[in-house]
Amino acid sequence: MFSYYLQLGLRSLRRNPILTALMVFGIALGIAASMTTLTVMHLMGSDPIPWKSDKLHIVNMDNWGPDNAFNDDGSPPDQVTYRDAVALMRAGKADKQAAMFNLALPIQPENQEVKPYLSLVRTTFSDFFGMFDPPFKYGSPWTKAEDDAHARVVVLSKAGNEKLFGGADSTGKTVRMDDIDYKVIGVLDDWPLRILFYDISGRGSFETPEDYFIPFTTGIDLKKRPSGNNSCWKDSGPGWEAYLDSECVWIKFWVQLDSPAHLADYKSFVDAYVNEQKKSGRFQRPLNNRLFDVNQWMVEQKVVSSDVKVQSGLGFAFLIVCLVNTIGLLLAKFTRKAGEIGLRRALGASQRQIFAQFLTESSVVGLAGGVLGLLLTGLGLLVVRALYTNFKSVAQLDWQMVALTVILAIVSAIVAGFYPTWRACQVAPAAQLKTQ
Amino acid sequence: MLKMQHLSKVYRTHMVETHALRDFSIHVREGEFVAVTGPSGSGKTTFLNIAGLLEEFTSGEFWLDGVDVRGLGDDARSKLRNEKIGFIFQGFNLIPDLNLFDNVDVPLRYRGFNAGERKKRIEDSLMRVGLSSRMKHYPSELSGGQQQRVAIARALAGSPRLLMADEPTGNLDSLMARGVMELLEEINRQGTTIIMVTHDPELAARAQRNVHVMDGQVTDFDAEPKLRVNTRDSDAEAAMA
Numbered sequence: 074m075f076s077y078y079l080q081l082g083l084r085s086l087r088r089n090p091i092l093t094a095l096m097v098f099g100i101a102l103g104i105a106a107s108m109t110t111l112t113v114m115h116l117m118g119s120d121p122i123p124w125k126s127d128k129l130h131i132v133n134m135d136n137w138g139p140d141n142a143f144n145d146d147g148s149p150p151d152q153v154t155y156r157d158a159v160a161l162m163r164a165g166k167a168d169k170q171a172a173m174f175n176l177a178l179p180i181q182p183e184n185q186e187v188k189p190y191l192s193l194v195r196t197t198f199s200d201f202f203g204m205f206d207p208p209f210k211y212g213s214p215w216t217k218a219e220d221d222a223h224a225r226v227v228v229l230s231k232a233g234n235e236k237l238f239g240g241a242d243s244t245g246k247t248v249r250m251d252d253i254d255y256k257v258i259g260v261l262d263d264w265p266l267r268i269l270f271y272d273i274s275g276r277g278s279f280e281t282p283e284d285y286f287i288p289f290t291t292g293i294d295l296k297k298r299p300s301g302n303n304s305c306w307k308d309s310g311p312g313w314e315a316y317l318d319s320e321c322v323w324i325k326f327w328v329q330l331d332s333p334a335h336l337a338d339y340k341s342f343v344d345a346y347v348n349e350q351k352k353s354g355r356f357q358r359p360l361n362n363r364l365f366d367v368n369q370w371m372v373e374q375k376v377v378s379s380d381v382k383v384q385s386g387l388g389f390a391f392l393i394v395c396l397v398n399t400i401g402l403l404l405a406k407f408t409r410k411a412g413e414i415g416l417r418r419a420l421g422a423s424q425r426q427i428f429a430q431f432l433t434e435s436s437v438v439g440l441a442g443g444v445l446g447l448l449l450t451g452l453g454l455l456v457v458r459a460l461y462t463n464f465k466s467v468a469q470l471d472w473q474m475v476a477l478t479v480i481l482a483i484v485s486a487i488v489a490g491f492y493p494t495w496r497a498c499q500v501a502p503a504a505q506l507k508t509q
Numbered sequence: 510m511l512k513m514q515h516l517s518k519v520y521r522t523h524m525v526e527t528h529a530l531r532d533f534s535i536h537v538r539e540g541e542f543v544a545v546t547g548p549s550g551s552g553k554t555t556f557l558n559i560a561g562l563l564e565e566f567t568s569g570e571f572w573l574d575g576v577d578v579r580g581l582g583d584d585a586r587s588k589l590r591n592e593k594i595g596f597i598f599q600g601f602n603l604i605p606d607l608n609l610f611d612n613v614d615v616p617l618r619y620r621g622f623n624a625g626e627r628k629k630r631i632e633d634s635l636m637r638v639g640l641s642s643r644m645k646h647y648p649s650e651l652s653g654g655q656q657q658r659v660a661i662a663r664a665l666a667g668s669p670r671l672l673m674a675d676e677p678t679g680n681l682d683s684l685m686a687r688g689v690m691e692l693l694e695e696i697n698r699q700g701t702t703i704i705m706v707t708h709d710p711e712l713a714a715r716a717q718r719n720v721h722v723m724d725g726q727v728t729d730f731d732a733e734p735k736l737r738v739n740t741r742d743s744d745a746e747a748a749m750a
Contacts, residue, residue, distance in 0.1 A: 077618055084606055416602045419563055420663070421591020421619040423584045503558035 074426070075433065082434035089406065093438070096402050100442025100486055103395030105449030108478045110381070110388035112454060112470060117278070118377045121268040122205065125329070126367035128168075129204060130336065131271075132161065132326040134347055135361035138306035142358070148373075149361045150304060151274050152322040155293075157350075162198065166342045167328035168335060169204045172289055173197035174324050175275065177300035180285070181249040182237050192233075193276075193300060194250065194285040196292025202228070202259075204329045205271060207282070210234075212244035212259035215288060219258075223290040227255035233284030234260045248285070251295070255287060270367050271327060273374045275301035299323045320355070328364075340364055396489045399438070403493040407431060411500045418502035431494040432487060439486020443479040450478055510671055510702045511537040511560060516569030518555055518725075529555040530725040533569070537704060539670070542697040544716035545706045552725035553706045554675060560704060561673045562590045574670055591619050595664030595701075599676035601656040603648040603663075609635060610644040613663045620667055634662040638692060654685030661692060665701075672696065674705040678712060690715060 086093040120126045134157060135149035143150045153161070158172035174196055181189045195201075202214035211234075215226045227248050234243055234257075247254045269280045296313045301323065309319030330336040343362045350356050365373055407414075414427055422430075451470060458469075470478075518530040529552045537543050547553045558564040559571070562578060571578050574593050578586065595616075596602075603612050610631055617627040635641045638658035640651075648656055657677060664672055674693065678686035690712060697703050705716060713719050721728050 074618070088606055412602070413604055416604065417615065417619075418587070419561065419590070419596050419602075420616040421587055421667075423587035423619075425584065426587075426619060501564075503554075503563040 074429070078430045078433035079437065081430060082437045085406075085410075085434055086437060092402060092406060093441075096399050096438050097441045097445060099395045099398045099402070100439060100482055100489070101445035101449055103392035104442060104446025104478060104482045104485065105453050107385070107388035107392040108446065108450040108474065108481070109453030109457065110385040111477075112450065112474045113457060114377055114381050114385045115474060116267060116469065116471070117381060118371065119267070120368055121266055121270050121371075122367055125206070128329050128331055129367050130328050130330055130339075130364040131370050132328060132343060133363040133365070134343065134356070135358050136320055136322065136356050137358055138320075139357040141306070143304070143306075147361070149363060150322045151325070151374075152302065152304070153324050153326045154320055154322055155317045155324060157346075158324040158326055160346065161326060161328075161343075164342070164346070167339055168331045169200040169329035170327070171198040171201040171204055172324050172326050173201065173271070174289075174292070174299040175272070175283065175301045176292055176295065176297055178250045178285075178295075178297075180237075181252070183247070183249070184237070187236065192285060193283045194287055194292070195283040196287050196289045198289050200329070201286070201327075204327060205266075207264045207266075208262040210260045210262040211242045212257070215258050220288050220290055223294055224288055225253065225255045225291055226258040226288065228259040228261065228286040229257060230261050230282060230284040231263055232281075236284075250285070250287075253295075268371060268376060270371060272301070272325060273370070273376065275325070278371075278374070278376045293317070330364075336364065392485065396485055399486065399489040400492055403435060403438075403490055404496065407493045407497040410497065414497050414500045415502035418500070424498045428494055428498050431497050432490055435486050435490020435494060436483055438490070439483040440479070442486060443482025446482050447475060447478050450474075510539045510541070510574060511535070511704070512570075512572045513560070514570045516559070516571060517567045518552075518559060518564070519567045528725055530559070530566070533722075533725065533727060535720060535727055537671075537702060539702055540697070540700055541718060542694070542703045542716045543705070543718045543720055544713035545704060545720050545722060546708070546710070546713045547722035549708075551722045553722045555725075556722060557673055557675055557704070557706050561594055561596060562586045587619070591616055591667065593670050595667065595669035595672045597657070597660050597664050597672065597674040597677045599679040601648070601653070601660045601680070603656055603659055605648055608645050608647050609640060609651075609659050609662075612648065612659060613666050616663060616667045630666045630668075631662075634666040635659075637665060638662045652685070653681050654688055657681060657685070657689050658692065661689070661696070665696065670702060672701050672703045674703060676707055677705060678707075678709070686712075 122129065131151065132153065133149040133151055134153055135143065136154060136157065137143040137150060153172075162170060162172055176194045176196060177191055178194045179189050180192050199215050199217050199220050210231060214228060215224060219226055227250075229237070229243065229248070234240060237243065237248060238246065243257045243260060246257050248257055249255075264282055266282055268278050269276050269282065298316070303321055303323040305319060305321035307320060309316045309321050328339060330339050340362070343364070344360060347356045347360060347362055417427060454469060512535070514534045516530055516533040517528065520527040520529055533552070533556065545553045545556060555564070559566045562573070573589065576589060578589070581589070604615070607615075613631045613634060614627055617630055622630065632641060632644070635644055638661050640655060640658055640662065643651070648659065651659065672693070677693065678689050681689060693703060693705070694715065705712070707713050
């Protein structure tokens with residue numbers, strides 16, 4: 074019977090093309106508004122590295138001054154001092170670990186046609202690549218030995234390699250940055266990191282990864298202040314060495330802990346380390362160390378802002394308005410069909426069959442609304458990308474959202490069709506047959 | 510075929526209580542052609558609606574082809590209606606969006622016949638009313654008489670035991686009316702029981718039996734019906750004799 078109902082539904086919709094178009098467009102518009110905002114919110118909050126997000130943790134330690142907390146809510150700084158970063162790296166207690174900070178360095182291309190430009194360079198440890206899994210197109214990451222040797226090597230992003238070497242295999246070639254030559258040791262492939270979770274507070278959630286990566290030790294040798302957040306609760310004193318020895322926090326510290334046991338052990342280790350430091354007069358606040366995995370960190374850093382949540386709510390409110398409109402239109406349409414309903418009942422259709430027939434018709438409207446809504450959602454996301462360039466990575470439809478859009482549209486139309494259909498089933502056939 | 514005893518139908522609103530049928534009893538035997546007559550508002554359409562399982566009754570007893578219909582749910586009533594009863598209405602009640610083939614197909618769809626069986630039944634019944642060449646035409650392309658023939662074909666397609674006709678010629682001129690009436694008589698001769706509601710004394714006179722309804726009651730109940738000659742029914746012939 075479903076194919077019969079489908080046939081009748083399509084025929085009925087074709088009969089009133091303007092009314093049908095109004096209903097389909099109404100649902101499509103509501104779907105597009107809600108799905109555009111929902112997609113942005115969904116991708117903002119979705120796990121950027123699902124295969125190991127529960128293993129990667131950022132280390133927060135509260136080295137702040139005794140008088141005031143770092144944050145009003147009592148949470149510790151999200152960065153660590155150079156001294157602590159080096160100590161934690163040396164201890165090597167995690168399965169993998171990487172301290173990191175950014176430098177802004179002038180890039181001086183060999184190709185004279187490309188003018189020198191300033192770019193962010195991430196200094197980090199070799200474990201960075203094993204922890205965050207950026208795909209390599211050419212070459213490989215540098216080694217621990219090269220970390221220790223303060224090697225002048227660089228890993229380029231695909232875009233960086235494109236810019237400097239036209240996308241060719243540049244391993245072994247040289248990149249000149251701030252008058253120092255670095256040997257290209259690896260080139261990354263596309264790294265579609267939706268959320269730049271490893272440096273949310275420094276760069277922003279929706280930025281793309283840096284184009285240049287060099288060893289942390291090499292970066293320190295440059296004696297340049299970081300290009301990122303730097304917070305101090307007391308004066309660091311003059312000179313580079315004083316800065317390194319200060320209580321200023323400017324380094325993100327990420328670890329990979331492959332099991333809950335390792336996580337517990339590492340937390341104990343950090344607590345023990347801080348307690349040890351307390352003996353020498355540091356870490357004057359109560360013990361307040363925290364380890365956040367990637368998803369916890371995104372919540373902590375409010376990657377999905379309350380504005381976005383409000384927008385999503387408004388999008389759904391608009392969908393409800395569109396549905397109420399569709400209910401009205403369907404009600405008008407089905408009421409006009411009272412005669413046909415009465416006749417079908419007289420000819421042997423049960424209320425249940427009439428219900429199925431008209432609900433099928435509503436579903437066809439929903440499906441059409443869903444498909445059009447999907448196109449409009451795509452258009453909406455295009456507009457979001459054009460207006461907010463930093464939302465580029467999260468204003469995209471994935472297959473889950475495509476499926477959800479179509480399902481939402483059909484469910485919406487069925488919900489909208491439910492009352493008019495129920496009303497249609499209440500038609501007293503006898504009365505209709507006489508009045509026809 | 511159809512038996513009602515002490516049946517009543519009361520329409521209630523919060524203000525008024527209307528007795529459409531009261532202590533209504535009738536017995537229509539298999540193969541009969543019964544005309545139900547009476548003035549407007551007498552309850553004859555209410556009787557037809559209840560007899561056709563389109564409306565519930567308030568009290569009394571009602572058997573349709575041996576089935577006690579009291580307390581039957583909507584699904585069972587719809588099935589019974591679909592299998593046992595064919596309807597013919599004054600206003601033809603064809604679906605304008607559907608061609609003749611699809612109009613006749615409607616009751617067969619609910620019956621659950623397969624496509625081949627439906628096609629055969631549709632073609633046979635349209636041939637029976639002389640419209641087999643116009644299967645792809647739409648109702649609006651036909652005259653009133655032809656539309657009523659399509660409605661008759663639709664009523665016959667499911668091979669019902671009982672045909673209910675509500676003023677079947679009310680919207681037709683006398684020539685067309687005669688044609689439709691002859692068709693109904695032919696159908697009755699072939700064994701289908703017919704109950705026809707009509708205002709028209711001439712039409713009523715052509716039925717085997719008249720039941721006159723007045724104020725919701727049967728005032729003229731012919732207890733010993735005379736059956737029309739039925740070539741397939743020896744009992745009917747005996748009754749005629």
